Each structure stands twice: as structure tokens, then as C-alpha cells.
Amino acid sequence: MKIAKRKTTFPLYKVGVFVLKLKWILLPSQKMQNSNKPFMKLNLKEKTISLILIGAIFLLTLNLVKAAPPDSPYLPGETLDPDCAPGETNCTVVPPVLSTRKISTTLPLSGGGDLSADRTLKIPGLSSLGSPNFLVGVTPSGGGWEYKQLLGTSNQISVSFSTGSIVLSLPQDIHTAASPTFAGLTLSGGNLIQTLNPNPVLVGSVVTSTYLGGGEGVYVSGEYAYVASYFSDSLT
Numbered sequence: 001m002k003i004a005k006r007k008t009t010f011p012l013y014k015v016g017v018f019v020l021k022l023k024w025i026l027l028p029s030q031k032m033q034n035s036n037k038p039f040m041k042l043n044l045k046e047k048t049i050s051l052i053l054i055g056a057i058f059l060l061t062l063n064l065v066k067a068a069p070p071d072s073p074y075l076p077g078e079t080l081d082p083d084c085a086p087g088e089t090n091c092t093v094v095p096p097v098l099s100t101r102k103i104s105t106t107l108p109l110s111g112g113g114d115l116s117a118d119r120t121l122k123i124p125g126l127s128s129l130g131s132p133n134f135l136v137g138v139t140p141s142g143g144g145w146e147y148k149q150l151l152g153t154s155n156q157i158s159v160s161f162s163t164g165s166i167v168l169s170l171p172q173d174i175h176t177a178a179s180p181t182f183a184g185l186t187l188s189g190g191n192l193i194q195t196l197n198p199n200p201v202l203v204g205s206v207v208t209s210t211y212l213g214g215g216e217g218v219y220v221s222g223e224y225a226y227v228a229s230y231f232s233d234s235l236t
Contacts, residue, residue: 108145133161 103119105112111121125144134147152159160167
């Protein structure tokens with residue numbers, strides 16, 4: 001790891017003052033404490049020690065001043081505290097190595113890939129949330145997804161939506177206790193419906209039936225309808 005060494009402009013006279021203060025602590029003397037020029041009152045040995053300390057600190061300071069920053073870009077994670085000018089090599093950082101990881105997708109998702117670029121995952125055919133009360137289904141070709149609207153048929157199937165459910169219902173209930181109203185009824189294939197006594201009338205006609213003179217009831221079995229005669233209770 002390359003760590004930049006910051007250049008220093010620490011004044012040397014402050015180093016000397018520091019040494020003198022240190023000397024004052026380590027080698028106290030009454031003369032030094034009472035003198036306005038403590039360095040001049042030191043003996044030869046004390047002066048020698050002080051000069052050696054000053055010289056050593058000076059050399060260390062000089063080394064720091066002349067220390068050159070690295071001439072190559074910093075790697076991610078290294079100490080980024082260089083003394084440099086914009087544009088110099090050591091003021092740049094090597095881009096991090098791209099990960100080999102990737103995002104894999106399976107249908108119905110698409111848009112995966114490696115992490116060298118931004119990725120957007122999506123469902124083909126569904127670019128938005130769609131419209132209210134629409135269902136999601138496969139396209140007729142089977143190649144994607146689309147929104148489908150669930151529709152009813154007029155007077156046949158009613159569709160109602162609520163939170164969490166879709167209800168299909170008839171416009172009117174048809175059961176034994178119901179009285180549904182229909183605009184018309186068409187019968188084909190020779191099928192007949194006849195009212196009960198006392199005036200048997202074919203449905204859709206106001207003419208009294210001549211086919212079933214006194215029909216009282218109808219019994220259906222398989223493909224045949226048996227009508228009970230009012231007078232003889234026989235099957236016709």
C-alpha cells in the first residue's frame with residue numbers, strides 16, 4: 001500500500017524551542033531557571049546533546065519536505081492524502097475492478113445482465129400498472145404478457161370488482177322463489193309449454209290449446225315429455 005507523505009513547512013525555530021523546553025525538563029538547574037538566555041548557560045555536554053537533538057530533528061524534517069508523492073494512481077482503500085496539484089498522477093484513483101457478478105432473470109422477467117451498467121428488470125408487455133379492473137394474461141401468440149379486460153354480456157352476465165375478488169353473476173336470480181321477467185321466449189324444434197287448467201294456453205298464444213284438452217301437468221323423462229290428462233290421469 002502506498003501512503004502519501006504530506007510535505008511539511010514546520011519552522012525549525014519551533015523545533016529548537018521544543019528541544020530547549022525538553023532540556024529544561026530533563027536537566028533542570030537553578031541557573032537555567034533564573035537566566036534570560038538559558039542556552040548560553042548550558043555546559044559543553046548539555047550543548048552537545050541539544051545540538052545533536054536539533055540536528056536529528058532537522059534531518060527528519062528535511063526528509064519529510066523532500067519526500068515525493070507516488071507517481072502512480074492510488075488503489076481503492078489506500079490513504080488518499082497526497083500533497084499534489086490537480087492533474088498529477090498521484091492525485092487520481094484507479095477505478096475499482098468490476099464485479100463478475102450478474103443478475104439472471106427467468107420468464108416473465110427480463111433485463112438482467114452483469115453489473116457493468118445499470119439494469120432495469122421488467123415484464124415484457126407490461127410497461128405500467130395498467131387500468132383498474134384489468135387482468136394479466138398471455139398474448140394470443142404466447143410471446144408475451146398483456147392486460148385483458150374482463151367483460152360481461154348485456155342482460156346475461158354481470159361483472160363486479162372489489163378488493164381481492166371478481167364476481168360474475170346473472171342479472172336476475174332464477175330459482176323456485178324468484179319471479180324473473182323476460183322480454184320474450186322463443187322455442188324451436190316442436191317443443192311446447194302449456195299452462196295449467198282451467199284454461200290451458202300455449203305460451204306465446206292467447207288461443208286455448210287444442211292439443212292438450214285438459215292438461216294438468218307435464219312430466220319430462222329423457223327426450224320425451226308426458227302430459228297427464230285432467231280427466232283420466234293417463235299419460236298422453
